[in-house]
Amino acid sequence: MKDFFENLLRFPRFLITVSLGIFFALWERFKPLVSNPVSAIALVGLVVGTFMFLTFTLQAMLGLSSV
Structure with a gap:
């Protein structure tokens, strides 16, 4: 055991x-x-956009919001 x-x-x-x-x-x-400021901003925007997309998709799938 x-x-x-x-x-x-x-x-x-x-x-x-x-x-x-x-x-x-x-x-x-x-x-x-990350060393290039323009690329860093684009990378942060991509991460934030992906997180928001997943959040809104899960909210709509689970019926947590009135969409």
Whole structure:
């Protein structure tokens, strides 16, 4: 039974490791864009636009707003 719980506790560590790996890989890819102000503004606009799109889509799908 002890082995079962040790194995179960490995999954959160694996999830954190994979998430950080993806974050750092994406950060290395987008780091050159942040150095140019025009690209940085476009990148921020893209992130904000994506977040708003997902928010409005989920609100409409779940019926949380009167659209």
